[in-house]
Amino acid sequence: MKTDFKKVELHCHIEGAAPPALALAQAARYGVDPASFMADGRYAWRDFAEFIAVYDKVAALFRTEEDYALLTESYLLELASVGTIYSELIVSPDHGDRIGLGADGYIAGISDGIRSAKEKTGIEARIIVTGERHFGADSVIAAAEYAARSGNPLVTGFNMAGEERMGRVADYARAFDIAREAGLGLTIHAGEVCGAFSVADALDLVRPSRIGHGVRAIEDADLVRRLVDLGTVLEVCPGSNIALSVYPDFESHPLRQLFDAGVRVCINSDDPPFFDTSLEREYHLASTVFGFSDAEVDAMTRTALEAAFVDEETRAGLLAQL
Numbered sequence: 375m376k377t378d379f380k381k382v383e384l385h386c387h388i389e390g391a392a393p394p395a396l397a398l399a400q401a402a403r404y405g406v407d408p409a410s411f412m413a414d415g416r417y418a419w420r421d422f423a424e425f426i427a428v429y430d431k432v433a434a435l436f437r438t439e440e441d442y443a444l445l446t447e448s449y450l451l452e453l454a455s456v457g458t459i460y461s462e463l464i465v466s467p468d469h470g471d472r473i474g475l476g477a478d479g480y481i482a483g484i485s486d487g488i489r490s491a492k493e494k495t496g497i498e499a500r501i502i503v504t505g506e507r508h509f510g511a512d513s514v515i516a517a518a519e520y521a522a523r524s525g526n527p528l529v530t531g532f533n534m535a536g537e538e539r540m541g542r543v544a545d546y547a548r549a550f551d552i553a554r555e556a557g558l559g560l561t562i563h564a565g566e567v568c569g570a571f572s573v574a575d576a577l578d579l580v581r582p583s584r585i586g587h588g589v590r591a592i593e594d595a596d597l598v599r600r601l602v603d604l605g606t607v608l609e610v611c612p613g614s615n616i617a618l619s620v621y622p623d624f625e626s627h628p629l630r631q632l633f634d635a636g637v638r639v640c641i642n643s644d645d646p647p648f649f650d651t652s653l654e655r656e657y658h659l660a661s662t663v664f665g666f667s668d669a670e671v672d673a674m675t676r677t678a679l680e681a682a683f684v685d686e687e688t689r690a691g692l693l694a695q696l
């Protein structure tokens with residue numbers, strides 16, 4: 375088994391990449407009591423709803439452009455150190471607004487972090503603006519409008535994350551129309567907390583080229599065939615799914631079944647320190663627990679690059695590195 379895979383990640387939330395030690399340092403700096411989101415040096419939550427609430431509290435510890443530049447650069451340097459050549463970061467302008475930094479400062483800090491990591495290591499990265507479902511349809515539409523007019527060449531995609539049980543995809547479809555018209559790549563969290571119907575809704579109403587998670591599509595054989603026919607790429611995050619109890623253990627996780635059925639899948643970490651994971655660990659799990667051969671792991675990395683929201687010249691350069 376190879377251990378030095380070239381790696382690609384399409385699905386990691388920027389605040390979800392904050393190591394607990396950094397969050398604690400930020401809390402001390404801003405005089406925030408960490409007791410409501412951390413215990414014994416770890417993020418503390420018991421279920422998906424609490425996880426989302428803790429995520430938002432951790433996000434509120436990053437308050438300046440410099441805070442975001444440091445967080446972004448640190449995560450990308452870590453990725454580069456384990457052989458990652460490309461990363462897409464899921465970012466929410468709402469978090470910038472909510473701490474008073476504003477969306478522009480928030481994206482500027484993240485962009486600075488991306489540029490300095492690229493200078494130091496060569497790692498390529500892009501920004502996927504996301505609406506947070508639990509902040510309501512208006513805020514998701516505002517996030518799409520922001521992404522559509524951003525003019526920042528690093529902003530190449532639009533996503534929707536957050537509490538999947540809030541509303542139906544139809545309530546948020548307008549946001550995706552705005553992003554599609556602006557030429558952004560589309561991906562959406564679905565089939566994580568909610569069942570196969572949420573993936574079908576996403577395909578019907580958003581027509582995304584990728585889906586965040588999507589693993590619960592396995593509950594509907596016709597839907598699995600539809601994903602195969604469409605070539606939709608699932609950004610699968612196994613460690614996250616186990617930590618959030620979408621599945622009780624890796625043995626019950628459908629990654630292998632989806633791959634064998636011909637669904638295009640790739641491997642991601644989602645919010646690594648929240649789930650005691652890392653992209654490196656997710657790759658390791660693919661080889662060990664899921665039993666993928668080296669060639670199959672490389673094929674998933676290739677799938678990720680084929681589905682990446684980058685221009686064709688950048689894609690060709692990245693594919694050439696595999």
Ligand SMILES: Nc1ncnc2[nH]cnc12
Pocket residue numbers: 387390429535536537538563566614644645
């Ligand atoms: N796994 C996840 N699902 C939905 N929203 C999220 N935000 C951060 N991580 C998330």
Ligand SMILES: [Zn+2]
Pocket residue numbers: 385387535563586644
């Ligand atoms: Zn996610």
